[in-house]
Amino acid sequence: MKIAACIEWMFADAGEDLPSRIRAASAAGVKAVEFHLWREKPLDAIEVALKETGSQLLSFCVEPRRSLVDPADHEAVLAAVADAIPVAQRFNSAMILASGFTRPEVPEQEQFDAAVTVLKRAAELAGQAGVVLWLEPVYMVINGQRMFVDTVRRGLDIVAAVDSPALRLLADAYHSAQTQEDFVAAIGYRMPLIGHVQVADTNGRHEPGTGDIDWTSIMKALRQKGYEGAIGLEYFPTVPDSASLAMSRDALGL
Template identity: 30%
Template sequence: MLRFAAHLEMNFGKEVSFADRWHAAADSGFAGCEFVWRQHEWQEVQDLRKARPLQVSCMGGTTGFQTGGGRPLLTRPEDREWLARDVRTAVDYAQRTACPRLIFVPGNLQPGWSIERHRKEAVESLRAIVPIVEEAGVTVVLEPLNSKADHPGIYCDSSAEAMRIVEQVGSRNVKLLYDIYHMQIMEGSLIETIRKHHDLIGYYHVAKVPGRHEPLGGEVNLPPVLEAIAETGYDGFIGLEYSPERSAEEAYRSVKAAYPAYLR
């Protein structure tokens, strides 16, 4: 059964506390949520799960975009030991909060490097942390991002490049995060890609194109895309990684009215 997961960072303004975001998602009918693990203590998440049970479907925050951003880069060999340390911390956090997935972003293009070198370094970094995530039973999902609207200069801005990385790593615990917003901007052919390559996909994000708001209208006719995902046998959560055009609660009501079957 497909269900939407609230994104507790993107769906709210910064003035709203993490606990209030959690309760608002639960009040709105969500069964799952995702967030950036570095920004919250795992003990608070455990306490919130006891008070208002939500499944933590996915967590971001393990890798970064550029040098000096406070997170290791997937493509920098000199960050590999740092990455392994942070992955161990993230895996421990994931196990304490019953989260099955960690999001990795690909990082920005390095000056003078070929795409092949970026891919080689990304593959080697992922292979280095595979034993950690396989032992823990946690899946890394690599998210290709759009370089046209939100992330100019990003490496890995297509599903094809992300799939090459996933295939070369060759672990059941390294998959693709297929973000419908990013991939509609970059390449389209959403349903065809999902049908042909669903075995490499471990998680999904959705948002409206253009604007990255709640998925109501816009370029993507979302119901057939969701049906295609369900037909592949995927029955997990789909993250609502959007910034609302109105208050979080109003946006949630609109999403629930449009997609009642995807909230509990």
């Protein structure tokens, strides 16, 4: 397994601009990077840095962010995916979607079905373009409402129901831990449905090894279950770049 770094949060010692952070990550042996929203990013300069270093932009988020569980937002979701597809093709990157918040007045099954319906259409768009979508369970609470998909288990249920090779799950161990979910048990036998794994420790969302998560057990289970993708470091560093990366590698055994 290789490491990928969220360059919006990591390698800040190299400066504010993302191309410089890509070069710093590469110099540290990290040849895959990720960032969040894409529209305001300096894509041309990022492409130069990626080519110069032989690195890859592994993923970015579809924007604007809209709800998968509200049919009123579905056309906006599909338009956002369509806008992101040329970027995904340009960089050979995955596109990340989150579900949106629960709708307290709507039955749970109806929201589940709505997410499946729009993701089938989105996956068809992505598949026709030769790119992939990753559904990310995100633990977030605003005004008492949680994201509808905030556990690995529910995310995998939705990916399985969509049943498309153009849609996989982004399993984030930090968000899973926030819900008190057993990350390994939630994956179960469905590792083939997982496209990517991201990590950060609780509490505080810092380096693996700074909190309560049992990384030895998680990494052992990922290997035993046949995961061969990248491990995305998506955390707020507590120490300078080189020390932070060393801490993470040690905790993860990478």
